Amino acid sequence: FRLLGAARLAGELGVPVSLGQTRGTFLPGLEDMQRLWAERAVAQLAEEAAARGSRLLLEPQSRANTSLWHTP
Numbered sequence: 001f002r003l004l005g006a007a008r009l010a011g012e013l014g015v016p017v018s019l020g021q022t023r024g025t026f027l028p029g030l031e032d033m034q035r036l037w038a039e040r041a042v043a044q045l046a047e048e049a050a051a052r053g054s055r056l057l058l059e060p061q062s063r064a065n066t067s068l069w070h071t072p
Contacts, residue, residue, distance in 0.1 A: 004048050011052020019045065020059030024066055038068050 003019070010017035019042065026034045046056040061068075 003045050007045055007048040007054060007056075008052055010049060011054040014053070016055045016057045017045070017049050018057045018059065020057070024068060026068070035068075 003017070007017045042056070049056045
């Protein structure tokens, strides 16, 4: 919910909202469920940002930092 507020504020200020410094890994056996939760949360955040005239920025992450998403 905190990031949805950030998306609203970003829209008011005319700046993008950043989803950065995401850390952590999926728990063994729960990867599919946790991936789905993460995908839904990011989609909701992106939709909120777009509705407010903003956009979502994802900070690139290495595989060493997270299994949620990463860049090659």
